[in-house]
Amino acid sequence: MINIPKTEKKRVVIVGCGFAGLTLAKKLKNKGYQVVILDKHNYHQFPPLFYQVASAGLEESSILFPLRKIFQQYPDYHLRKVEVKSVDTINNTLNTSSGDIEYDYLVLAHGATNAYFGSSEMQKHSRGMKTIAEVLDLRNSLLMNFENALTAQSPEERDMLMTIVIIGGGPSGVEIAGALAEMNKYVLSKDYPEFKEIRAKIYLIEALDRVLSSMSPKSSDKARGFLEKMGVHVLTNTMATGCDEKSVTIDSGKSIKTGMIIWTAGIAGNSMGGLNADCFLRNGRIIVDSYNRVSGYPNIFAIGDISVQTEEKYPKGHPQVAQVAIQQAQLLAENLGRMKNNQILKQFKYKDLGTMATVGRHLAVVELPSVSFQGVAAWFVWMFIHLMSIIGVKNKLLIFINWAWKYFTYDQSTRLILRPKGCADISSNNYSTPE
């Protein structure tokens, strides 16, 4: 049993302290509950800038924030770094990696992971960008490939190591493609003068007929134009049908030789045992009603990426973005307050504040509710909004300095290959992911 003394207050247990869990926890301050936060990491992470860490543009510490620091001034808040395995809904208990814990109200906010649509090959050979561990592995492997390309035994092997295939043309795929194209242009030429004219070749593969399909066709066209101008090969209406350690096959039958497959195409709920099977969609996300309550469980809620909730305007569910997670958390905190006072609960209605994606220096697309624009202005808006959304003054400052440095010097900060003990960081032609 996890030892947290019970008080006369009802206990809300929050699983996961991403955008949803963190917002809820903060908003529950002074609402009269004991709050227990469980997360398998001891930090809050900022996924919208993962691609900059993956492409060696930012240090990981500037997009992570220690959870204990956030909750120093919160009375009757209890944080435990544990992995939650399952729920016992009969006894209102959670089973975790460090024992059980009871709850009065349970809020599942444990987010999402990669979905590979049943392709075990893709799962084995591609690299994802859903956690900071995956992102660091991607960065190390990418830099290692460039090093190995210098000692490659044949031009074919060198080309394979210098070819990057990104699968999925949503915002994450577009942003990492743009960042790698910039790295290719401004950094590789200086770091690896031996390559002379040989640069990385970057493919972006998208099954639909346009990239950024959640945005307007105009933004999609602009983004594609930006990417192509930067040398990215954008293949739309193209499915990746298979892969092995050194190639990706597409539906035309063509095979692209590559030492780096980046997977941004699918999303599935992180697993959680103990709930009825009919609470889940096929991809593991948890179906909730308009109060974010899990069907059949009056005291269990799910918010953020793990939940799927429909409303008239979103018959297939909301987009899996930070604003949905934050707004659901804000309303749930208010509703938990209302529950305490036996008041009627409010239904969730998503307020879309807009979407944006950046491709590179002076190249971004922004769609706000009243206006859409692209190019330089969009890029500055993108930077401002992301900078303001990062937690912590120090992190804001670090990122600002990094961006300003990069803007004026065209250089990137962290081209270091760092592996934990036990993972070889000098591998002659070993391209597989370390355990």
Ligand SMILES: Cc1cc2nc3c(=O)[nH]c(=O)nc-3n(C[C@H](O)[C@H](O)[C@H](O)COP(=O)(O)OP(=O)(O)OC[C@H]3O[C@@H](n4cnc5c(N)ncnc54)[C@H](O)[C@@H]3O)c2cc1C
């Ligand atoms: C690469 C990338 C780029 C993105 N870019 C944008 C963007 O530009 N704009 C935007 O709005 N959205 C973006 N998103 C989406 C956005 O990050 C998510 O919608 C948001 O993070 C969802 O918040 P959440 O709290 O539901 O989940 P998360 O932020 O994923 O948090 C989940 C938390 O649960 C914890 N956890 C997971 N499983 C367990 C367990 N079993 N036990 C204990 N703890 C657990 C994790 O450690 C984590 O802290 C991006 C996502 C990615 C991956």
